[in-house]
Amino acid sequence: MVWFEVKKVFSRASGKISLAVLAALLAVTCWLxxxxxxxxNADGDIVTGIRAVRMLRSDKEKWxxxxxxxxxxxxxxxxxxxxxxxxxxxxxxxxxxKAYAKKQGFDDIRDMINRAFCSFREYNYYRADSITxxxxxxxxxxxxxxxxxxxxxEEVYDxxxxxxxxxxxxxxxxxxxxxYYAVSDGWQAVLxxxxxxxxxxMLVCGFLxxxxxxxxxxxxxxxxxxxxxxxxxxxxxxxVKAGYLIVTVLYWILILSYSAIVLAATGxxxxxxxxxxxxxxxxxxxxxxFFELWLLMVFGGYIGWLFILTLTMLxxxxxxxxxxxxxxxxxxxxxxxxxxxxxxxxxxxxxxPDQLLNIGEAIMLxxxxxxxxxxxxxxxxxxxxxxxxxLVLPPALYLAYRKTGID
Amino acid sequence: xxLKLTEVTKxxxxxxxxxxxxxxxxxxxxxxxxxxxxxxxxxxRMLCTLLKPTSGSITCDGRDIFAMDASYRGLLGxxxxxxxxxxxxxxxxxxxxxxxxxxxxxxxxxxxxxELIGRVGLVKAADKKMKxxxxxxxxxxxxxxxxxxxxxxxxLDEPTSGLDPNERIRxxxxxxxLSEERMVLLSTHIxxxxxxxxxxxxxxxxxxxVQSGTPDEVIASMPERVWICRTDKQTASKLMERYxxxxxxxxxxxxxxxxxxxxxxxEGARQTEASLEDVFLYxxxxxxxxxxGVV
Ligand SMILES: Nc1ncnc2c1ncn2[C@@H]1O[C@H](COP(=O)(O)OP(=O)(O)O)[C@@H](O)[C@H]1O
Ligand SMILES: [Mg+2]
Numbered sequence: 001m002v003w004f005e006v007k008k009v010f011s012r013a014s015g016k017i018s019l020a021v022l023a024a025l026l027a028v029t030c031w032l033x034x035x036x037x038x039x040x041n042a043d044g045d046i047v048t049g050i051r052a053v054r055m056l057r058s059d060k061e062k063w064x065x066x067x068x069x070x071x072x073x074x075x076x077x078x079x080x081x082x083x084x085x086x087x088x089x090x091x092x093x094x095x096x097x098k099a100y101a102k103k104q105g106f107d108d109i110r111d112m113i114n115r116a117f118c119s120f121r122e123y124n125y126y127r128a129d130s131i132t133x134x135x136x137x138x139x140x141x142x143x144x145x146x147x148x149x150x151x152x153x154e155e156v157y158d159x160x161x162x163x164x165x166x167x168x169x170x171x172x173x174x175x176x177x178x179x180y181y182a183v184s185d186g187w188q189a190v191l192x193x194x195x196x197x198x199x200x201x202m203l204v205c206g207f208l209x210x211x212x213x214x215x216x217x218x219x220x221x222x223x224x225x226x227x228x229x230x231x232x233x234x235x236x237x238x239x240v241k242a243g244y245l246i247v248t249v250l251y252w253i254l255i256l257s258y259s260a261i262v263l264a265a266t267g268x269x270x271x272x273x274x275x276x277x278x279x280x281x282x283x284x285x286x287x288x289x290f291f292e293l294w295l296l297m298v299f300g301g302y303i304g305w306l307f308i309l310t311l312t313m314l315x316x317x318x319x320x321x322x323x324x325x326x327x328x329x330x331x332x333x334x335x336x337x338x339x340x341x342x343x344x345x346x347x348x349x350x351x352x353p354d355q356l357l358n359i360g361e362a363i364m365l366x367x368x369x370x371x372x373x374x375x376x377x378x379x380x381x382x383x384x385x386x387x388x389x390x391l392v393l394p395p396a397l398y399l400a401y402r403k404t405g406i407d
Numbered sequence: 408x409x410l411k412l413t414e415v416t417k418x419x420x421x422x423x424x425x426x427x428x429x430x431x432x433x434x435x436x437x438x439x440x441x442x443x444x445x446x447x448x449x450x451x452r453m454l455c456t457l458l459k460p461t462s463g464s465i466t467c468d469g470r471d472i473f474a475m476d477a478s479y480r481g482l483l484g485x486x487x488x489x490x491x492x493x494x495x496x497x498x499x500x501x502x503x504x505x506x507x508x509x510x511x512x513x514x515x516x517x518x519x520x521x522e523l524i525g526r527v528g529l530v531k532a533a534d535k536k537m538k539x540x541x542x543x544x545x546x547x548x549x550x551x552x553x554x555x556x557x558x559x560x561x562x563l564d565e566p567t568s569g570l571d572p573n574e575r576i577r578x579x580x581x582x583x584x585l586s587e588e589r590m591v592l593l594s595t596h597i598x599x600x601x602x603x604x605x606x607x608x609x610x611x612x613x614x615x616x617v618q619s620g621t622p623d624e625v626i627a628s629m630p631e632r633v634w635i636c637r638t639d640k641q642t643a644s645k646l647m648e649r650y651x652x653x654x655x656x657x658x659x660x661x662x663x664x665x666x667x668x669x670x671x672x673x674e675g676a677r678q679t680e681a682s683l684e685d686v687f688l689y690x691x692x693x694x695x696x697x698x699x700g701v702v
Contacts, residue, residue: 011495223452
């Protein structure tokens with residue numbers, strides 16, 4: 001029965017089109033993620049793609065290891081030396097690029113210095129240029145000091161309680177230092193475009209699953225369905241199962257092939273480094289590595305798909321129309337950008353289901369929630385909440401469909 | 408087996424579609440005759456547990472069919488008037504799927520599917536998509552679907568409507584074949600569909616069962632008689648205004664009319680045996696003429 005339900009979905013033209021769209025999506029996102037990495041060669045020309053990945057890695061590998069005071073000092077030293085070169089001082093962009101080319105190996109560490117020495121909400125690429133070798137040793141203290149400064153600034157003072165400030169500062173302080181640095185460009189590339197594939201993939205999948213239930217009404221096959229022996233029991237369970245089978249198989253095929261392809265092209269190194277060593281996630285207060293972030297992203301996306309797509313199916317049962325149902329994923333994804341302007345809602349939006357599909361963003365937010373006397377970031381709350389909410393949906397779906405038709 | 412309706416009423420809001428119907432079915436073919444809107448589909452949907460009666464009860468061997476749930480539906484085969492299917496399934500896949508939701512084990516389902524494909528004459532079309540079938544073939548797939556679980560109760564809602572005359576005759580024969588060893592309820596607004604195959608006729612009008620019984624009993628129930636008279640054209644048109652006319656044969660000099668009247672309608676008219684069509688005309692008025700064509 002389950003197999004026939006799956007077949008029903010994919011025998012339609014819309015089912016086949018959706019599959020083609022998903023395949024195209026996979027190809028495009030892989031390409032974007034890989035070509036996103038660029039490298040400036042010794043001639044000052046920009047190289048992208050797999051060649052860039054290799055060259056960048058060989059430059060950066062020299063800097064792998066713990067980022068101790070000594071390492072930080074040599075970064076400042078080399079940086080200053082390059083800045084003093086003729087190329088760097090030239091007015092010619094090409095010449096400047098040649099100077100930059102020499103910085104690429106330590107650019108990640110140089111960026112850490114920029115972040116630690118700018119105020120919390122600012123970023124100045126040239127900040128490292130004016131840091132002395134003496135100052136740079138205080139990088140890890142500076143990180144915490146910048147956070148503290150921001151937490152006590154007028155901008156957000158009212159937003160946090162004393163306890164919450166203490167929580168965030170504690171999170172920063174307890175992060176193990178010195179950081180271990182390794183080239184993590186591959187993981188970063190995967191994470192960077194993951195939300196694209198997870199979100200668009202879900203919208204497409206919404207089209208597929210919205211017809212699982214409402215298709216019966218659309219084709220008027222419901223009379224035969226409901227008047228058959230198992231039409232109000234096993235056959236409905238088969239539909240629920242088919243819905244999950246489609247969601248699950250498509251999700252894992254999509255996310256695992258995407259990750260595998262991108263990692264194969266860009267390298268799997270650096271998975272065990274703290275995400276704070278990267279430019280993108282440098283300020284996050286969660287203590288996790290790139291590999292753990294990837295896991296969070298992958299499972300968050302799955303829970304998000306399950307929750308949102310089950311809701312889609314439920315709406316398709318209640319309204320008997322696939323049209324309204326396919327709008328659900330769109331509404332969930334796009335509502336936050338419409339109402340995002342109202343700061344009153346920002347705490348609530350931190351728990352909106354789209355966060356599960358967007359772990360890369362969520363990991364950088366500073367929303368805090370109080371759950372049973374504990375303070376927690378949005379991620380653990382979102383994970384727990386939607387896993388639980390999701391568990392009540394399949395029975396609701398079954399019962400709602402079972403009751404249709406008899407009036 | 409006994410399927411029994413007791414004072415069954417179905418209301419849609421304030422509108423009564425089925426009005427206080429009590430009937431018993433035990434076996435054979437039942438022909439449910441009525442014009443469009445009489446309430447046939449509503450009655451059948453209740454028998455298929457798709458609608459709950461507003462009041463009254465339907466029992467199968469004494470047990471409420473809604474309480475019996477799956478065990479009742481296991482006895483049921485249903486071809487809806489507005490027969491819907493999965494357009495992109497092949498006939499074979501469609502039947503196998505329906506067999507699975509009817510609880511047939513895969514091996515049995517496969518065997519039964521092939522058997523029925525042969526029986527309804529769809530062997531050549533078995534691997535065609537349902538949406539590619541002609542109207543008559545779709546209907547035959549519909550019958551095959553209803554027969555998969557070898558139902559003890561077969562409910563066919565206007566199975567012949569929209570078919571061309573040849574298809575209709577083949578279909579009638581098919582139904583007649585299938586009616587052995589089961590109870591068949593067949594609705595139609597076309598008298599010849601049930602005239603010869605039904606053991607019992609139910610005449611339904613505006614939600615009410617106006618007559619029921621064997622064809623002979625129903626014919627005998629008509630209080631007026633059927634007459635044939637040959638007249639000139641002028642008299643013919645007068646007669647047509649006064650009486651229900653079931654047939655007119657135009658001739659060179661005038662016309663031969665078949666009409667229903669309590670007493671001799673005109674000089675020279677001779678009484679003749681009433682047919683089911685005359686009865687239908689008598690109870691349902693001029694509407695009956697629509698399909699059967701007054702010249
Ligand atoms: N869902 C409904 N809501 C309101 N009225 C309905 C509904 N279904 C049928 N009816 C009305 O009930 C009457 C009987 O319809 P139906 O059972 O389809 O008759 P038949 O099958 O004899 O043509 C019709 O007047 C129809 O308009
Ligand atoms: Mg009808």
